[in-house]
Structures are given as C-alpha cells and as structure tokens.
Amino acid sequence: MKKTRWFSAWLALAAACTFAGPPAAYAQEKWPSRSIKLVVPYPPGGGADLVARSLGEALYKRMGQPIVIDNRAGGTGTIGAAAVAKSAADGYTLLLNQPGPGVTALYTLKSLSYNPLRDLAPVILMGKAPIVVLVPANSPYRTMDDLVKYAKAHPSELNYGSPGIGTAGHIAGEMLQQLAGIKLNHIPYKGSASTANGLMGGQIALGFDTIPPNLSLVQSGRLHALAVASDVRSPNLPEVPHGAEVSLPGFEVYTWYAISGPAGLPGAVVDTLNHATNEWIASDEGRKRLDELGILPQRGGTPEAFASFLQTEARKTETVVRAAHIVSE
CATH class of the missing domain: 3.40.190.150 (Bordetella uptake gene, domain 1)
Known part of the structure; x- marks a missing residue:
C-alpha cells in the first residue's frame, strides 16, 4: 500500500512538472541565448x-x-x-x-x-544626418537667397537632382519648393555618384544628397554647399547655414x-x-x-x-x- 501511495504521489509530481515545467523555463530564459x-x-x-x-x-x-x-x-x-x-x-x-x-x-x-x-x-x-543643398562650383547662386529669388522669377526653369525617387534627397527637394514657394524640375539619378556627376557636368542646377559622399567635392571646391536641411549646422560643414538661418524654418530632412x-x-x-x-x-x-x-x-x-x-x-x-x-x- 505504501508503495502504491508513493508511486501515485510521484506520478502526480511528474505530471505537474511535465505541464508546468516548459512554460516556466521559457519565461525564465535569459535573452539572448543564441545568435x-x-x-x-x-x-x-x-x-x-x-x-x-x-x-x-x-x-x-x-x-x-x-x-x-x-x-x-x-x-x-x-x-x-x-x-x-x-x-x-x-x-x-x-x-x-x-x-x-x-x-x-x-x-x-x-x-x-x-x-x-x-x-x-x-x-x-x-x-x-541632414541633407545638403549643392550647386556646381561655377554656379551663379552663392546663397540660398540667390537661388530662391531666381527660381521665383523663373518658375520651372531649374532642374534639381537627387539619388532617386523617394530618397531623402528627393523629399528635401520637394520640401524646399513647398517652403520657398518655387517650382523646380526633378531629375532622379541612381545614387550619389551620378547625382554629383550631374552637378559637375552642368546637367542640373542644384542637387540634394547626404553630406559624406559629397564632402570631399565641397572641400576641394568642385561643388558649393548652400545650406543643410537641419535645425543645427553640421560639424562636417560648420560654415554652411541651416534652414532657419536662410529664412526657411522647418527645412529639415534627414x-x-x-x-x-x-x-x-x-x-x-x-x-x-x-x-x-x-x-x-x-x-x-x-x-x-x-x-x-x-x-x-x-x-x-x-x-x-x-x-x-x-x-x-x-x-x-x-x-x-x-x-x-x-x-x-
């Protein structure tokens, strides 16, 4: 009789461990336990x-x-x-x-x-990281004010480039038009390198892209930066003004x-x-x-x-x- 009672108790305990064990172990599993x-x-x-x-x-x-x-x-x-x-x-x-x-x-x-x-x-x-507004080195537009004034007087004349449709550069180009009340034509390129080439080759009047792929071009004088689409200046281009500094508060695209x-x-x-x-x-x-x-x-x-x-x-x-x-x- 004692053996029977002991065996029954053991079965009950084993059953409890069987059904209660895995969830408890799962809940207590330390993350991460694998790659x-x-x-x-x-x-x-x-x-x-x-x-x-x-x-x-x-x-x-x-x-x-x-x-x-x-x-x-x-x-x-x-x-x-x-x-x-x-x-x-x-x-x-x-x-x-x-x-x-x-x-x-x-x-x-x-x-x-x-x-x-x-x-x-x-x-x-x-x-x-903010988007930067770029123009060719020989561009007549040396400031954002120069660019905006010309674009307002000549709607739909200027072409701008970006690394592609829907990129941050594209969004920045469209935001600038909406904030400044100007009209530009978008030329989508395939990546940063081709956008920069379009600028230096004179196919587009301005471009919008991230700073790193264009930093050496700006520092060497092959491209000129008009502004960064941010609420602060970029440490990479500390001399370039941000949106609010060129009378475009809210011009922020990252x-x-x-x-x-x-x-x-x-x-x-x-x-x-x-x-x-x-x-x-x-x-x-x-x-x-x-x-x-x-x-x-x-x-x-x-x-x-x-x-x-x-x-x-x-x-x-x-x-x-x-x-x-x-x-x-």
Whole structure:
C-alpha cells in the first residue's frame, strides 16, 4: 500500500512538472541565448551595412551572442523590412532601419506588405544626418537667397537632382519648393555618384544628397554647399547655414540610422538592446563610425524618443509626398 501511495504521489509530481515545467523555463530564459540576426535592407558596403557590422561586434562583446548580418536588399529597403515585420517577436530578428523602409515607403509606394509604424517596434534612433543643398562650383547662386529669388522669377526653369525617387534627397527637394514657394524640375539619378556627376557636368542646377559622399567635392571646391536641411549646422560643414538661418524654418530632412524589431518585441529585450546600443554610440568606435556618416551630435536615446521621432517624420513626410504627388512602383 505504501508503495502504491508513493508511486501515485510521484506520478502526480511528474505530471505537474511535465505541464508546468516548459512554460516556466521559457519565461525564465535569459535573452539572448543564441545568435541574433540583424537585417540590413541594403547591399553590403553602404552606410547602413557599415553601421550594422560595427554595432554587431559591439553587441556581441556586450551581450555574449553573435550578431549575424543579413543583407536583404531590394524594393528600396522594403524587402528586408517586411521580412523583419513578419518575423517572430522574440528578439532574434532585428532591422537596421532607415527613412525609406521605416517611413517614406508608406506614402510613396502603391502597395506595401507591412505598415512600418504599426508592424515595427522602435528600439533606438542611433542618429540622423541632414541633407545638403549643392550647386556646381561655377554656379551663379552663392546663397540660398540667390537661388530662391531666381527660381521665383523663373518658375520651372531649374532642374534639381537627387539619388532617386523617394530618397531623402528627393523629399528635401520637394520640401524646399513647398517652403520657398518655387517650382523646380526633378531629375532622379541612381545614387550619389551620378547625382554629383550631374552637378559637375552642368546637367542640373542644384542637387540634394547626404553630406559624406559629397564632402570631399565641397572641400576641394568642385561643388558649393548652400545650406543643410537641419535645425543645427553640421560639424562636417560648420560654415554652411541651416534652414532657419536662410529664412526657411522647418527645412529639415534627414537620413537616419536606427534599430527596430517586429511589433510585440518584449520590453526586456527592447531595454537590453537600447542600453547596449547607447553604450556603443558613446564608445570611441561608435563615435568614429557615426562621425563618418555625418551624424549630428545628438545621438542615441530611449525607445519612446525614437517612437515620437517616427511620428513626427511620418507627418512631415506625408505632407510633402501628398503635395508633390510622389508615387513609385
């Protein structure tokens, strides 16, 4: 009888462990316990890829698990972003987020398989870099006032270039027209190099692009910078005025670098990632990498600050895109 009672008690205990054990163990599992995939929605070698690889090494040192960089290019960044948005919200698939897949595509693409504001969880905005307004070295426009005055007197005469439809440069060009009350013709190029060549070759009167690929051209005198689309001057071009300084308050367009995950990412995962990334931003390696990309000094922050930034960017971008009727396939 004692054996029977003991065996029955053992069976009851075993059953309790069988059904209660796995969930408890899962809940207590420390994150991360395996490698993390960081999706970069662009080809290797670009700014986003360089940030991801540098950050990945730092996160490995801080969290003890490998960061696997997955370059999933295509669809102006939306293919990689969609894959992350549809992945499990367990912290093992993340996105190196940027304006195109993170905001702009929502308003410029006819169809999008995810909503970046709803289906991606904000983790951290690492930093933002302003767009610069460029003209050829021999341009008659030496200031933004020169340019705006001429464009107002000669509507639709001047052509401007950007690295492509829906890029931050394109958004900046359309925003300038709306703020200044001028009309320009957009010439979309395929990338920064061809935009700069168009400027130096005289095919376009002005161009809008990020600072790093054009910095040496400005410093060598082959291009001239009229303004940066920002509320502060850029440390890379400290002599170039920002929007408000050229009577264009609100002229702010940035390319930015951030970390996002699928919606529903656990709060503990977000906090751990946010803390570790802020540490990298403050490190010598992080500062060096972000300096190279023309990132403004205000860097890092909380998930809540990034979420608020995204809402502001979305409102601003939607206004510009709708007014300019920017649509891409």
